[in-house]
Amino acid sequence: MKKVYTEIDGVYIHPKAIVESNKIGKGTRIWAFVHILPEAVIGENCNICDHTFIENDVIIGNNVTIKSGVQIWDGLRIKDNVFIGPNVTFTNDLYPRSKVYPKEFIKTYLEEGVSIGANATIICGITIGKWAMIGAGSVVTKNVPDYALVFGNPAKIKGYVCICGKKLKFKDSKAECECGKIYEMRNSKVFMVINDKNNEE
Numbered sequence: 001m002k003k004v005y006t007e008i009d010g011v012y013i014h015p016k017a018i019v020e021s022n023k024i025g026k027g028t029r030i031w032a033f034v035h036i037l038p039e040a041v042i043g044e045n046c047n048i049c050d051h052t053f054i055e056n057d058v059i060i061g062n063n064v065t066i067k068s069g070v071q072i073w074d075g076l077r078i079k080d081n082v083f084i085g086p087n088v089t090f091t092n093d094l095y096p097r098s099k100v101y102p103k104e105f106i107k108t109y110l111e112e113g114v115s116i117g118a119n120a121t122i123i124c125g126i127t128i129g130k131w132a133m134i135g136a137g138s139v140v141t142k143n144v145p146d147y148a149l150v151f152g153n154p155a156k157i158k159g160y161v162c163i164c165g166k167k168l169k170f171k172d173s174k175a176e177c178e179c180g181k182i183y184e185m186r187n188s189k190v191f192m193v194i195n196d197k198n199n200e201e
Contacts, residue, residue, distance in 0.1 A: 075105040085118040092124045133161050147190040
């Protein structure tokens, strides 16, 4: 396979990318036509695909995948192991006007393990809980609980998913995934159980 990137301090950068930040972790791969502004912070072993734009006030964790055609605007906070599908749209201003800039852009939080399907739209100011899954084409306007599966316009909870991605089937407030992980629902919240109900994630 022909080498199509340059390695700089352990970061693999395609020659047609514009990378202005030096706050990028080792093992991260940045592909063609990506533009990263100087103050962006990006973790290790990320994969940032073609035609992605990343602004300054952005923090991205480790092992994050950002597929093609995504813009990561000021105010986004992205934890480890997050997957962002192609052409996902984020916002950071609820009342935008041309040439009118807020003092601070609204923050949006993607917790660990979140997966967002292609062409979803995420309205700013919300938190998407850990290991939640957002269906393709959804419009997310409210906070999403941990492990929730949401889709639609506006997106609504349609179930819950395991860390492995499979849908959970609850019976008497408990669910065991075929991968072996066990979950419990208490007060409409889902918890992963390690050994018993008193020892949870």
